[in-house]
Amino acid sequence: MSELSVNHLLGIKYLNKQDIQLIFETADHFKEVINRPIKKVPSLRDITIANLFFENSTRTKLSFELAEKRLSADVINFSSGQSSVKKGETLIDTVNNILSMKVDMVVMRHPNPGAGVFLSKHVNASIVNAGDGAHEHPTQALLDSYSIREKLGDVKGKKVVIVGDILHSRVALSNIFALQLQGAQVMVCGPKTLIPKYIDKLGVKVETNLRKALNWCDVANMLRVQNERMDISYFPSTREYTQQYGVDKNLLDSLDKEITIMHPGPINRGVEITSDVADSKQSIILDQVQNGVAVRMAVIYLLASKIKQ
Amino acid sequence: MSQKVLLNEKEVNIILHRLACQLIEKHNDFSNTVLIGLQPRGVFLADRLAKILTDDYKVKNIKLGHLDITFFRDDFRRGEKPLEANTTKINFLVEDKNIVFVDDVLYTGRSIRAALTAIQSFGRPNEIELLTLIDRRFSRHLPIQPDYRGRQVDVINNEKVKVNWKEHDHEDAVYLIEK
Numbered sequence: 001m002s003e004l005s006v007n008h009l010l011g012i013k014y015l016n017k018q019d020i021q022l023i024f025e026t027a028d029h030f031k032e033v034i035n036r037p038i039k040k041v042p043s044l045r046d047i048t049i050a051n052l053f054f055e056n057s058t059r060t061k062l063s064f065e066l067a068e069k070r071l072s073a074d075v076i077n078f079s080s081g082q083s084s085v086k087k088g089e090t091l092i093d094t095v096n097n098i099l100s101m102k103v104d105m106v107v108m109r110h111p112n113p114g115a116g117v118f119l120s121k122h123v124n125a126s127i128v129n130a131g132d133g134a135h136e137h138p139t140q141a142l143l144d145s146y147s148i149r150e151k152l153g154d155v156k157g158k159k160v161v162i163v164g165d166i167l168h169s170r171v172a173l174s175n176i177f178a179l180q181l182q183g184a185q186v187m188v189c190g191p192k193t194l195i196p197k198y199i200d201k202l203g204v205k206v207e208t209n210l211r212k213a214l215n216w217c218d219v220a221n222m223l224r225v226q227n228e229r230m231d232i233s234y235f236p237s238t239r240e241y242t243q244q245y246g247v248d249k250n251l252l253d254s255l256d257k258e259i260t261i262m263h264p265g266p267i268n269r270g271v272e273i274t275s276d277v278a279d280s281k282q283s284i285i286l287d288q289v290q291n292g293v294a295v296r297m298a299v300i301y302l303l304a305s306k307i308k309q
Numbered sequence: 310m311s312q313k314v315l316l317n318e319k320e321v322n323i324i325l326h327r328l329a330c331q332l333i334e335k336h337n338d339f340s341n342t343v344l345i346g347l348q349p350r351g352v353f354l355a356d357r358l359a360k361i362l363t364d365d366y367k368v369k370n371i372k373l374g375h376l377d378i379t380f381f382r383d384d385f386r387r388g389e390k391p392l393e394a395n396t397t398k399i400n401f402l403v404e405d406k407n408i409v410f411v412d413d414v415l416y417t418g419r420s421i422r423a424a425l426t427a428i429q430s431f432g433r434p435n436e437i438e439l440l441t442l443i444d445r446r447f448s449r450h451l452p453i454q455p456d457y458r459g460r461q462v463d464v465i466n467n468e469k470v471k472v473n474w475k476e477h478d479h480e481d482a483v484y485l486i487e488k
Contacts, residue, residue, distance in 0.1 A: 002393045029394040033380065037402065038430040041380035071380075301380075305391045 004302050008127040010116045011136035012177035020181060024146055026298035027291070034070060034293060044073040047304050050098050052108045053130070054080040054091075054115075059265050059289065060130050060140070064107050067296035073304075076103070091115065095123050104307050105300065108132075126303045134168050134229065140264050141174035143295040145182060147288045148219055151260055156183035161213045163245060164223035164272055167194045168230070171223060171264045176202055189213035190245060193234040210245050214255055221262045222247060222272045238271060248274040252282065260284055315443070315462060315470070316483040324459040328440060329361045331457050332409065333368065341435070342407045343372040347424055348379075348395035351412035353474040354442055358411065372406075374399035378423040404432035409457075413472040415441040418453035443470050443483060 004019050033041055049068050053061055061077075068075045078098070095106060105126040108116055113135035120127045131137040145155050152158060160179050166172045166188045179186050180203060187205040188195060200206055207213040214220055225241060235241045247261070261273065261283040269275050278285060316324070336342040339362070346355025352375045362368040379394040410424055421439060428434065442459035448466070462485070464470060469486045473479075 003391050026394065029377070029379075029396070032397055033430075036430045037432060040430070042426065043380045043382075043385050046386075302391075305386055307386060 004306065007303070007306055008116070008120045008129075009138050009299055009303060010120060010127060010129045012138045012141050012174045012181070013136070015138075015181070017181055020142065020145070020178065023142060023295065023298045023302065024149060026302060027146055027294045030070075030297040030301070031291070031294040034290075034297075040070050040072060042072045043301060044068070044071040044304055047071075047105065047307070048074040048076070048101075048103045049105045049107060049300070050076050050078060050103045051130075052078045052095065052098070052106060052110075054108070054110045055131070057109055057130070059292070060109065060137075063289070063292040064128075064130060064139075064296055067293050067300055068107075070293070071297055071301060071304075073105075073300070076101075091119065092122050095119060095125075099123055099125055105304065126307055128299065128303065131170055134170050134173075136174045136177075137170040138174050138178075139292070139296050139299060140171050141178040142299070143288055143292040144171075144175055144221060144262060144264070145178050146291050146295050147262065147284050148184075148260070150287065150291065151284050152218065155179065158184045158219060159187070159217045160184050160219045160221060161187040161189050161207070161217040162221045162223060163189045163210065163213065163247075165194045165225050165234075166190050166199065166223070167196050167234070168226040169223050171221075175221060176204055180204075187213055187216060191235050191241070210247070211251070211255075214247070214251070214259060217259055219260045219262060220247070221264070223264065224266060224268055225271060242271050246270075246272055246274065247277050249276045249280070252277055252280070258282060262288060265289070310486065310488060312471075312484045312486045314482060315485050316460060318481040321442075321481040321483065324442065325357060325361055326365070328442075328457055328459060329358055329366060332358070332362070332440070333366060335438075336407065336409075339368050339371050341405075342409065343374060343401070343403060344409050344411055345374045345376050345399070345424075345428065347410060347412045347420060348375055348377040348397070350414075350472065350474075351410075353476055354413050354440075354472075355411035356476070357474070358440075372401060374401070376410075376424060376427055378420060378427045381423040381427040383419060383423065399431050402432045403428060403434045405435045406432075408434045408437045410437060410439045412439075412441050414443045414445065414470050415439070415453075415455055415458075416445045416448055416470075418449045418451040421453050422451055442472060445470060 107128045107130050109130040110132050113133035115132045116129035162172050189207045263285045344355050346352035359371045359373045375398040377395040377397040379392050438456040440457040441455045444458040444461045445464050467488050471484045473482045
């Protein structure tokens with residue numbers, strides 16, 4: 001049990017329980033490494049990684065890049081805004097051109113669901129999905145579970161509610177798969193228009209009342225309202241959304257127990273959570289960011305060890 | 310597969326006490342010295358030496374750490390089996406300290422090379438020495454020699470030296486195993 005069952009990280013649904021366990025144990029070691037005075041190890045000095053971002057990202061891109069550099073990999077970056085994609089080049093051509101420069105691994109974010117799976121079938125490199133449309137965002141789900149494990153000791157048996165825009169969220173889907181694989185109970189909560197039909201078929205509870213959901217859970221993962229993906233109006237106004245699905249300090253303090261607040265970022269302060277909640281001691285938002293680097297180091301390290309020379 | 314006893318419990322014990330005395334001879338009160346056991350199997354020896362120094366020779370405040378070298382090894386992706394990491398436990402800076410690396414068997418010297426790189430993450434030590442229980446002669450790939458050695462042995466390449474510790478293997482003994 002010291003090897004992943006997969007050669008690419010395309011989504012949580014392709015992983016098994018042992019894979020997640022292995023990633024977390026490896027991340028524990030890397031978390032120790034990144035808290036050293038010198039935060040770098042030479043393991044991947046003969047590996048080159050391309051970060052291909054066909055969609056905007058700050059945190060994920062920085063986190064991946066930092067993880068790669070802390071492992072001593074060579075890194076090249078690519079953003080579609082400044083590239084030949086604008087001139088009509090296809091995804092396979094773009095990636096194959098980059099790979100012909102001897103790249104071993106590709107970290108890709110793409111607006112189309114399934115872009116990572118497609119790529120893994122057509123190019124000869126290890127693929128890490130850094131978010132594909134509204135489909136999956138596996139490293140985010142891994143770092144979320146890792147942060148829950150760190151804060152509460154174990155993920156198994158915990159009750160986690162994912163609040164907000166479930167419909168447009170890749171974080172929600174990956175989190176549902178990851179949490180269920182580890183034996184947690186999952187609930188989604190949000191306005192009916194932002195909850196996909198048939199999501200209960202995945203074995204999650206559905207709740208439209210935020211107070212009930214928060215009273216049920218141990219952990220609340222607050223998602224951002226993804227205005228950029230909304231082609232039509234899903235709720236009357238941001239203010240009304242905040243009144244019904246925003247968490248403020250009063251609501252948090254009036255609950256039966258102390259729950260843990262998570263957020264994958266970027267936060268719309270005052271919309272899904274208020275500043276005093278985001279900065280409270282119940283919030284582990286900044287721990288999530290730190291753990292993101294350790295978890296991504298673990299994923300890259302474990303995938304790289306499967307690339308044969 | 311046959312095995313032969315190289316050292317029994319009594320011999321291991323005598324050697325450990327001799328090594329402890331040699332350390333005291335060089336490092337006196339250990340005020341500026343740290344013992345670093347190399348993961349995975351050097352840590353048993355380091356822990357045991359620290360215990361002997363404290364209990365039998367009344368040396369106080371011995372600084373002891375465990376160093377994992379997995380991410381610093383030069384055979385990543387070269388072996389059949391993936392490398393599995395262990396815990397590093399060094400809760401002090403090694404800046405200007407005198408370090409003694411402690412490992413059970415010195416073979417090719419590649420682990421020590423990795424440890425020399427790894428320890429730099431914790432500062433710039435004043436000097437580094439090497440203590441090993443077993444020194445396999447004529448098998449080095451690198452110009453690395455121990456400063457303190459328990460026993461020097463001649464072992465051919467398809468043989469393996471295995472050190473057992475009470476804490477982990479229920480006995481103190483050193484075996485030569487022929488594959």
